[in-house]
Amino acid sequence: MATIEMIGVRKTFGTTVALDDLHLRVESGELVCLLGPSGCGKTTALRLLAGFEQPDAGRILVDGEDVTRVSPRHRRFGMVFQDYSLFPNLTGRQNIAFGLKIRRKGAAETAATVDRLLAVTRLEKHADKYPHQMSGGQRQRVALARAIATEPRLLLLDEPLSALDAQVREHLRDEIRRLQLEVGVTTVLVTHDQHEAMAVADRVAVMRDGLLEQIDPPRALYSRPASAFVAGFVGTVNRLRAQRAADGSWTVLGAPVEVADGAGRTAVSGTGVGAGSAAASSSSNDAGTQAAAVAHDLDVLPAPRAVVRPEQLQLAPAPAGAAPVARLVALSFLGAFTRAVVEHPTEGLLTADVLGTGADRLRVGDPVTIGVRPGAGAVVLQ
Amino acid sequence: MSAVVVPETARQTPMPAGERAGRPAARRPAARRPGAGRRRPGLEAVRWTFLVVLGLYFVVPQLAMARFAFQNVPVVLLNQHTLLSRWSAASLISALHEPALWQATRTSALLAVLTLVLDLALLLPLAIVAEVRAPRLRTVLATVTLLPWVVPPIALVVGVAATFRTVAPGFLTSPLALVPFYAVWAMPFTYRAIDSGLRAVNARTLVEAARSLGAGLPTVLFRVLMPNLSASLVAAGGLTAALVLGEFAFASLLLKTTLPTYLVDYQRDAPQAGMALALAVMVLTALALGAVVHLLRRRGLGVSTTGF
Numbered sequence: 001m002a003t004i005e006m007i008g009v010r011k012t013f014g015t016t017v018a019l020d021d022l023h024l025r026v027e028s029g030e031l032v033c034l035l036g037p038s039g040c041g042k043t044t045a046l047r048l049l050a051g052f053e054q055p056d057a058g059r060i061l062v063d064g065e066d067v068t069r070v071s072p073r074h075r076r077f078g079m080v081f082q083d084y085s086l087f088p089n090l091t092g093r094q095n096i097a098f099g100l101k102i103r104r105k106g107a108a109e110t111a112a113t114v115d116r117l118l119a120v121t122r123l124e125k126h127a128d129k130y131p132h133q134m135s136g137g138q139r140q141r142v143a144l145a146r147a148i149a150t151e152p153r154l155l156l157l158d159e160p161l162s163a164l165d166a167q168v169r170e171h172l173r174d175e176i177r178r179l180q181l182e183v184g185v186t187t188v189l190v191t192h193d194q195h196e197a198m199a200v201a202d203r204v205a206v207m208r209d210g211l212l213e214q215i216d217p218p219r220a221l222y223s224r225p226a227s228a229f230v231a232g233f234v235g236t237v238n239r240l241r242a243q244r245a246a247d248g249s250w251t252v253l254g255a256p257v258e259v260a261d262g263a264g265r266t267a268v269s270g271t272g273v274g275a276g277s278a279a280a281s282s283s284s285n286d287a288g289t290q291a292a293a294v295a296h297d298l299d300v301l302p303a304p305r306a307v308v309r310p311e312q313l314q315l316a317p318a319p320a321g322a323a324p325v326a327r328l329v330a331l332s333f334l335g336a337f338t339r340a341v342v343e344h345p346t347e348g349l350l351t352a353d354v355l356g357t358g359a360d361r362l363r364v365g366d367p368v369t370i371g372v373r374p375g376a377g378a379v380v381l382q
Numbered sequence: 383m384s385a386v387v388v389p390e391t392a393r394q395t396p397m398p399a400g401e402r403a404g405r406p407a408a409r410r411p412a413a414r415r416p417g418a419g420r421r422r423p424g425l426e427a428v429r430w431t432f433l434v435v436l437g438l439y440f441v442v443p444q445l446a447m448a449r450f451a452f453q454n455v456p457v458v459l460l461n462q463h464t465l466l467s468r469w470s471a472a473s474l475i476s477a478l479h480e481p482a483l484w485q486a487t488r489t490s491a492l493l494a495v496l497t498l499v500l501d502l503a504l505l506l507p508l509a510i511v512a513e514v515r516a517p518r519l520r521t522v523l524a525t526v527t528l529l530p531w532v533v534p535p536i537a538l539v540v541g542v543a544a545t546f547r548t549v550a551p552g553f554l555t556s557p558l559a560l561v562p563f564y565a566v567w568a569m570p571f572t573y574r575a576i577d578s579g580l581r582a583v584n585a586r587t588l589v590e591a592a593r594s595l596g597a598g599l600p601t602v603l604f605r606v607l608m609p610n611l612s613a614s615l616v617a618a619g620g621l622t623a624a625l626v627l628g629e630f631a632f633a634s635l636l637l638k639t640t641l642p643t644y645l646v647d648y649q650r651d652a653p654q655a656g657m658a659l660a661l662a663v664m665v666l667t668a669l670a671l672g673a674v675v676h677l678l679r680r681r682g683l684g685v686s687t688t689g690f
Contacts, residue, residue: 050590050594051594052590052593071593072590072593072594073593073594073595073596073597073598075594076596077594078594078595079590079594081587081590081591083584083587085584085587085588085590085591086591087588087591087592087606087610088583088610089609089610098592098595098597099595099596102595102596102597102601103596146591146595147594150595150596156594
């Protein structure tokens, strides 16, 4: 267990800036996810931590000790790779024992550690199989056991689940978290999957273009996104026109809303960078690529926009004669809730979640009323 | 109407897996090609015709050679009526009793081993560095190793001979003078075999995994890379041996007696026995190749390691 610090780390490849002045502190025993779209620098950050790349500037500290120039083999970090990277000529058991043998642990101690890890990762039955005889999930569990066998100071996971299919992925995700808590090892996990990050991390660091956009616990990241990018990348959002009344209060869709101050970097006026990336009346998907794409073809709008989650909106069939009314264009049943897409005359397409049986009264094509749910919590302005 | 319409916005768009382009995310079972199970009779017929024609093209000359070599029948009488008469291995036995044959074989075998050792010593570290540290070096190496094939052997021999005659006159008199020529000649094959082996085992992340577990260079080389490259090293060895055992131009130009030059000379003096010997060498080579393939298959290393 150790505290890890990256201080002002910068890394370029040719003319491409992969990381720009990254400051990151991972507390002892903490699991931090680096989340971001492809090319945001998260893998570079991990490889710098592992020692496979050298930073152009900045320092990496482990418990205050500078390891920036220490070779990977002396850092005592464990690493799990996306493509498992097990030694094909060794069995599962031998793979796990590899690091212990290098550290010259005794045969008895090595065997005991390996047996314990095989039990913890539920691999006893597959211990003597070669990697090519195992399934993807089994291989990745061997890789995980191999990485923690040497009691590393830091565990690095480079998209460990992205080569697995959905069911195995979810199972192994929970297993990684369970194991991490059990061993108590400080962990950095790189992923582009927001669900994965939100599910396992103590804190999620959202990265974009080599910069750290925000680092916060999952709940705070969701309810208080620091920027339009984070809001769009983590969960689904609507960006709605916000109006300011004379008394300084704000209204969205005609209803008064409580406004959060964001997590620091939010531009409250309509002219800041945040407003620049707000698309005209949009509800955006949670994939970061879309948020980024949207950011390109926008008009800078004079009015500030409020970031409203689908569950903060409420829908009802429109009473006859009310105008102007929105129209329900799509419904999709997602289990605990139903996601509705509504076409609004002034705000464009909006996404709203209807809980439980509330959607039974709704029909695609019908006029509906849409508003901010009373007591739905604060919205973020940008 | 019930809730069946899935709006565009509600769909999850998975990001492309892996940022490092060009690297396989994982070895997944290959997707079945559509229609792979169906048999199209027209295509089948074409395939079989092709195979039969090709087979005849290879087999007929060899059968003719076999008749010439192993039948004690004058050539003009070798027809369908004498198909079964007077077969004998006498010519082969007499050929095998020539001590010069064994001398030439020893020379060629030694040349093959030394060539392989020299090539591996030169190319293995380079290929590993290229794969693990400097991927851009790979294309350079692939091109450079091919260069000698652009130069005809005669030009190479004349150029090199002219140089060595002034620098080290003793060098060219030894039969081992062929080793550098063969090493250069075998480079493209050796390099490609090693390179594809490195890529097949994803050497880069294997090395990284080993290093993060505390492995030093010797451990990485001898306990991680070498064992997993055995298939491609065997392939490299087989290709090098085949090349050296069959190379004629360099040996002939430098007036060395290797197996191929001996065979040619011997055939001039004893055509029948020479042909028998050539056939025997060919069959032995084929058997050796089959054994190697079988061995690799049994070890689960039957991946394509030759790069072709």
